[in-house]
Amino acid sequence: MPQIEVKNVGFQYAKSEERDSALKRISFSIEKGEFVSLVGKNGCGKSTLAKLLNGLFEPSEGTVLVTGVDTSNEDTIFEVRSKAGMVFQNPDNQMVATIVEDDVAFGPENLGVEPSEIVKRVDDSLAAVGMTEYKTATASRLSGGQKQRIAIAGVLAMKPEILILDEATSMLDPDGREDVMSVVKKMNEDGITVINITHDMSEVALSQRVIALKEGEIIFDGTPKALFDSTEILKRANLDLPPVGKLKRTLVESGIKIEGDTLDEDELAEEIWQSLK
Amino acid sequence: MFKDIAFGQYYPTSSFVHNLDPRIKLLLTVLFIVTIFFIQTYFSFLVTLVFLIVVILFSRVPVLSVLKSVKGILFLVLFAAIINLFFVSTGEVIYEKVITDWWTFRITWDGVHNSIKLTLRLIFLITGASIISLTTTPMRLTDGIESLLKPLKVIKFPVHDIAIIMSIALRFIPTLLDETHKTINAQKARGAAFDTGGLIKKAKSMLPVLIPLFVSAFRRADELAFAMDARCYNATEKRTKMRKLKLGWRDLIATLFVAGYATFIFVDRYYFLGLDHVLFPGVF
Numbered sequence: 001m002p003q004i005e006v007k008n009v010g011f012q013y014a015k016s017e018e019r020d021s022a023l024k025r026i027s028f029s030i031e032k033g034e035f036v037s038l039v040g041k042n043g044c045g046k047s048t049l050a051k052l053l054n055g056l057f058e059p060s061e062g063t064v065l066v067t068g069v070d071t072s073n074e075d076t077i078f079e080v081r082s083k084a085g086m087v088f089q090n091p092d093n094q095m096v097a098t099i100v101e102d103d104v105a106f107g108p109e110n111l112g113v114e115p116s117e118i119v120k121r122v123d124d125s126l127a128a129v130g131m132t133e134y135k136t137a138t139a140s141r142l143s144g145g146q147k148q149r150i151a152i153a154g155v156l157a158m159k160p161e162i163l164i165l166d167e168a169t170s171m172l173d174p175d176g177r178e179d180v181m182s183v184v185k186k187m188n189e190d191g192i193t194v195i196n197i198t199h200d201m202s203e204v205a206l207s208q209r210v211i212a213l214k215e216g217e218i219i220f221d222g223t224p225k226a227l228f229d230s231t232e233i234l235k236r237a238n239l240d241l242p243p244v245g246k247l248k249r250t251l252v253e254s255g256i257k258i259e260g261d262t263l264d265e266d267e268l269a270e271e272i273w274q275s276l277k
Numbered sequence: 278m279f280k281d282i283a284f285g286q287y288y289p290t291s292s293f294v295h296n297l298d299p300r301i302k303l304l305l306t307v308l309f310i311v312t313i314f315f316i317q318t319y320f321s322f323l324v325t326l327v328f329l330i331v332v333i334l335f336s337r338v339p340v341l342s343v344l345k346s347v348k349g350i351l352f353l354v355l356f357a358a359i360i361n362l363f364f365v366s367t368g369e370v371i372y373e374k375v376i377t378d379w380w381t382f383r384i385t386w387d388g389v390h391n392s393i394k395l396t397l398r399l400i401f402l403i404t405g406a407s408i409i410s411l412t413t414t415p416m417r418l419t420d421g422i423e424s425l426l427k428p429l430k431v432i433k434f435p436v437h438d439i440a441i442i443m444s445i446a447l448r449f450i451p452t453l454l455d456e457t458h459k460t461i462n463a464q465k466a467r468g469a470a471f472d473t474g475g476l477i478k479k480a481k482s483m484l485p486v487l488i489p490l491f492v493s494a495f496r497r498a499d500e501l502a503f504a505m506d507a508r509c510y511n512a513t514e515k516r517t518k519m520r521k522l523k524l525g526w527r528d529l530i531a532t533l534f535v536a537g538y539a540t541f542i543f544v545d546r547y548y549f550l551g552l553d554h555v556l557f558p559g560v561f
């Protein structure tokens with residue numbers, strides 16, 4: 001059984017007409033441990049989809065199953081939300097507490113976890129995102145990247161199986177972005193499924209699978225490589241190649257032969273070196 | 278303009294005062310503030326000063342952070358003191374001038390003493406309040422308030438909701454102040470003038486700051502609500518707390534210490550010890 005199943009899901013914000021749907025009868029499933037990027041132009045329905053995946057929204061039609069549990073069921077909603085944790089775009093608008101450790105403890109406190117266990121989870125989660133030394137710091141004085149790592153720790157403290165990031169790096173500087181993405185990658189290696197909504201094609205290159213949306217419909221579902229190879233889909237989804245991909249394309253177009261299909265900077269450098277020898 | 282606001286600025290360290298139960302700290306702060314208004318003699322003010330110095334030493338908070346919050350209200354204190362000076366007209370007259378036939382400008386010794394005592398009271402009050410906010414995280418503070426107000430649950434008072442609202446408000450004060458500052462600078466960069474013109478013009482010039490601030494506050498509230506839902510927020514009894522409130526030996530010592538101080542002040546007031554005469558001979 002797939003970990004997430006989205007079956008014929010449609011969603012309308014108001015009781016509007018069918019054609020105004022934010023999502024139009026989409027279906028897909030995600031297996032445990034996958035690292036999926038969700039891309040598409042502003043307003044194409046990415047955030048709406050993310051909120052459907054952890055029960056913040058109930059689908060207008062169709063069903064969303066998370067680890068087999070229906071997100072429309074009121075009785076099991078906290079089970080769904082604790083399993084599919086979510087990190088939002090603006091780091092300032094998702095902190096509940098002034099002090100870092102209090103904020104990380106918020107999720108487990110809501111779930112009714114024993115106090116001694118909460119203390120342990122807070123310590124473990126802060127260690128996992130590399131923020132142990134900021135345990136008693138004032139959250140508002142941290143950098144954007146640090147705040148987002150605290151937000152991830154807050155999700156980890158609920159022992160999730162899925163981590164959903166809704167443009168979590170878009171307000172960060174390059175260093176903050178890199179820190180957050182390396183934490184996310186580590187989470188994924190530890191077995192947590194990651195769904196990363198992003199406009200940054202180098203983040204897409206880190207994932208195993210990309211789903212591209214356009215006007216509430218899935219127009220692509222495949223590997224990053226397949227996406228980057230398809231000029232037509234890139235154009236339709238209003239996407240660009242990552243810098244490495246652009247360089248490679250320019251090199252190929254000007255007649256330099258590149259063998260492999262890497263999206264990694266170092267590997268590409270190696271290949272250019274090989275082809276020049 | 279908002280940089281000096283130290284309220285709600287927790288100073289992270291570990292100390293005797295930091296580790297007190299927040300409920301005890303709240304109750305003792307209330308006791309202290311009440312006591313301040315019973316101070317009569319300069320000797321009692323001196324005792325209060327020593328008392329506060331001892332508390333600050335045991336809180337391991339830099340004196341500068343405490344003074345900063347006092348600085349924030351200095352203007353208010355001076356204003357109150359000056360009003361007092363002019364409007365108290367009893368006691369031995371120092372200076373007198375007839376302005377009109379129905380008002381004589383008069384400064385008296387009673388007025389001078391009143392002003393000095395009022396100033397000291399306000400400064401001590403702010404010092405006391407800032408010590409509790411410097412040594413207690415907002416979360417612990419609101420946990421304490423929630424616990425103290427628990428009896429009100431009987432009359433269906435939403436104690437828990439009030440507590441979470443307070444802690445979120447405290448959490449967003451620095452964020453919103455920061456944003457205000459940025460908006461003011463952005464408007465200044467477009468040529469807005471905030472420091473010139475009369476009162477009405479000044480108030481009007483704040484509109485382009487307040488409107489974006491309100492809009493953004495609502496957007497923040499909306500996003501925060503989603504973030505809290507996503508982290509399974511619910512206001513039910515099932516919720517637990519990372520730190521259970523527990524009284525310890527420290528709380529007993531602190532209570533005895535503050536109670537001792539308060540007793541001294543009351544004794545000095547009602548069974549006038551007359552120490553001011555010993556201390557400042559000639560003046561009294």
Ligand SMILES: Nc1ncnc2c1ncn2[C@@H]1O[C@H](COP(=O)(O)OP(=O)(O)O)[C@@H](O)[C@H]1O
Nearest residue numbers: 013014022040041042043044045046047048049
């Ligand atoms: N709160 C809302 N009320 C009404 N319509 C909304 C709301 N939020 C988003 N929409 C609309 O739904 C569509 C999808 O939005 P969203 O999921 O936020 O897109 P994305 O995250 O991809 O930028 C957009 O057309 C947007 O205008």
Ligand SMILES: [Mg+2]
Nearest residue numbers: 046047166167
């Ligand atoms: Mg979005």
